[in-house]
Each structure stands twice: as structure tokens, then as C-alpha cells.
Amino acid sequence: MDRKIRVLIAKPGLDGHDRGALVIAQALRDHGMEVIYTGLRQSPGQIAQAAIQEDVDVIGLSSLSGAHRTLFPKVISALKEQNAEDIPVIGGGVIPYEDIPYLEEQGIQKVFTPGTPTEVIAQYIKQLVDPSASDVTEPPEKIAHIGIAVKNIDDVMSFYHDLLGLKLKGFEEVPSEGVKVAFFEIGETSIELLEPLNEESPIHKYIEKRGEGIHHIALEVKDIEDRLKHYKDQDVPLIHETPKDGAHNSKIAFLHPKAANGVLYELCEHKEE
Ligand code: ZN
Numbered sequence: 001m002d003r004k005i006r007v008l009i010a011k012p013g014l015d016g017h018d019r020g021a022l023v024i025a026q027a028l029r030d031h032g033m034e035v036i037y038t039g040l041r042q043s044p045g046q047i048a049q050a051a052i053q054e055d056v057d058v059i060g061l062s063s064l065s066g067a068h069r070t071l072f073p074k075v076i077s078a079l080k081e082q083n084a085e086d087i088p089v090i091g092g093g094v095i096p097y098e099d100i101p102y103l104e105e106q107g108i109q110k111v112f113t114p115g116t117p118t119e120v121i122a123q124y125i126k127q128l129v130d131p132s133a134s135d136v137t138e139p140p141e142k143i144a145h146i147g148i149a150v151k152n153i154d155d156v157m158s159f160y161h162d163l164l165g166l167k168l169k170g171f172e173e174v175p176s177e178g179v180k181v182a183f184f185e186i187g188e189t190s191i192e193l194l195e196p197l198n199e200e201s202p203i204h205k206y207i208e209k210r211g212e213g214i215h216h217i218a219l220e221v222k223d224i225e226d227r228l229k230h231y232k233d234q235d236v237p238l239i240h241e242t243p244k245d246g247a248h249n250s251k252i253a254f255l256h257p258k259a260a261n262g263v264l265y266e267l268c269e270h271k272e273e
Contacts, residue, residue, distance in 0.1 A: 005129050008056040010038040010047040012075060015065035020093060020114070024060065027118035028125065044071060048078035051087050057129045060121075061108075063093040073106040088128055092116070117234050136230040140219035144268040145183070145190040149203050149215040153182045153195045160184050160191065172247045179203050181247050192218075192247075216254070218266040224251050227267060231255070243269070 009025045011018055018040055025035045036054045038047060051059050059079075061072055072091050079085045091103060092112040100111045109128065112121055123137045150156050153171075160166050166184040173180050178201030182193040194215060196204035206215055221227055224243045232241055237256035246252030251269045259265070 005033040005058070005125060006054065006056040007033050007035050007125065008038065008047070008051045008054055008059045009035055009062065010042050010050070010059060010075075011040050011062050012042055012044055012047060012071040013063060013065050013067045014041060015063065015067075016040060017064055018062070020064070021062040024062070024092065024118060024121065028060075028122055031122040031126075033122070033125070044074035044078040047075050048082050048084060051079070052082060052084050056087065058125055059087055059089045060125075061089060061091045061093075063091070063095070066094070068093065068095055069099055069102065072103055072108050076107040090121075090124070090128075092121070119234055123230065136223055136227045138222070140221045140267070142220050143189045144218040144220040144266075144270070145192045146214065147192045147194050147216040147218060147266070148213065149206050150193050150195055150212050151207060153180065153193050156193060157182070160193070166191065173197065174245075174247050176244055176246075177202065183247075216264040216266050218252070218268045221267050221269055224253060224267050224269040228253055231259075243267075 007028055009021050011021055021037065025037050028035050036050070036056065038050050042050070047059065047061070059075070061075060063071060068091065072089070075089060076085070079087060079089070088109045089107065090110045090112065091108045093114075095103070095111055095113060097113065103111050110124060120137060127135055127137055161168055161184070166186055169183040169185050169190065171180065171182050178197045180195045180197055184191045194203045196207065198204065203215065228238065228241060228243065232238060237258045238253070239256050240253035243251035243253045246268060249271050253267050255265045255267070257264045
């Protein structure tokens, strides 16, 4: 899009602090957006009015007072009353995670918490305004598979195949990871048994250190390269900064377990099912 993205930053309600809102406003300006700030203590009606007059693409609401559960939905209602419900509204501030599903049900597109990097908010807004832009802020689509480290696949086949009765989709050797993999279909995801092919295999080292068991969770994503770059920009620790070849004609990359408090996540993009 040629026109700059226009954002209205508004603070409904009575709280008197706007440091956070000003930080966001500046961060969005740094991303090339035009930001209009309404100032403190605006009523939902005033906010809707300002959004229409300023012809903004998105409204960002900030609340620190704890009144977000009533005030944010009132802004949505005010927009509806003025036939402007097509302007998307996002929210942030001091908002407990427990309140997020309620606010999203009430029509807030997305709620950000104080820990959200401004980079993520800017990317989200770009995506919201222009869905053809890279969609790296979209959540992963599903759990692609759960990887389980075993010393020997044959030794555990009877549990997965005979006892659970899971459908065996096949075997594959992945030389880049030094593993032999058995795939079992379960719903829309799968369980992958990983057996080390040699002592250099990360799976061999994992079993030596921690024993057999759950090794990683793989998340199905689109645009794996853009996503890795996006995560890297946010200082997410990565094992692979660029994707490599995985099983089933996929591109894969691992995040460092430090990124998720000790859980190893793999990103996985399948070119074809
Ligand atoms: Zn995997």
C-alpha cells in the first residue's frame, strides 16, 4: 500500500498515565505509521468519533486502570453506533491473560500485554491492514508432530502400533539429523519416533543425557524463512537461523530450548501434504 498506515492510540477511562501509550505511539511511528494520540481520559464515544474523523486504519486502546473489561467493549459499541465497526480495534496495557478471551469475544481483534515487544505489535498492525503482507505474526497452524526419542524403534512398535492401534504412516531416514523416523498418524497430527543412526546424532546425545522420552514439539507454520527472521529480530534464541530439509519434503528449524523454558520446539513447513 502506498498510503501510510494511520493508527489512533486512545486511552479510554480515568487512569492518568500514558507513558506506555506514548512508547507504543513512537514505536509505530518508527515503523513508518502515522499515529494520532487522543490524550488522556477519552470517552468511548469520543474515541470512535476521532477514529472516523482521522480516517484511521486501526484503533489501539490502552488501559492501565483495570476498567478494560467495560471500556474496551464500549468503544466497539460506539463504533457500531456510528457505522464504523469496520475499523479494527486492538488493545493493550495492564490486562491479565484471563481477560483476553473475553475481550476478543467482545470484538477486540487482539490484546497485547506489557511483555509484548513493540516489534510484534507493529508487525501485527501491518498484517491486519494489509493481509497480503507477510503473515509471520499468525500463530502456527497446528501441532505438526510430537517427536519422541527412542533407542530402538522396533522395541516400542508394539505399544504404538498394537496396543494404541495407531496407523503407521511409514519410515524415513533423515541424514541431516542423523535419525531414523517412524510416523504414526493421530488425528490431524502425528507422533514421530526418533531413533539415532549414529553417535553423532543429536538424538543419541539427548538419550545419553536425559534418557528416552519426549524430545520436541513441532509446529506447522507458513513462511518459515520469514518467521525465523522475525523471531531472530526479536532475539528469540534459535538453533537454526535458516531452515533445513526435514522428513516428508518439509523445511524445518529448531528454536533453542531457552526460548520456551526448556521445551524444544521445531518449526515445520510442508510443501505438500
Ligand atoms: Zn520433528
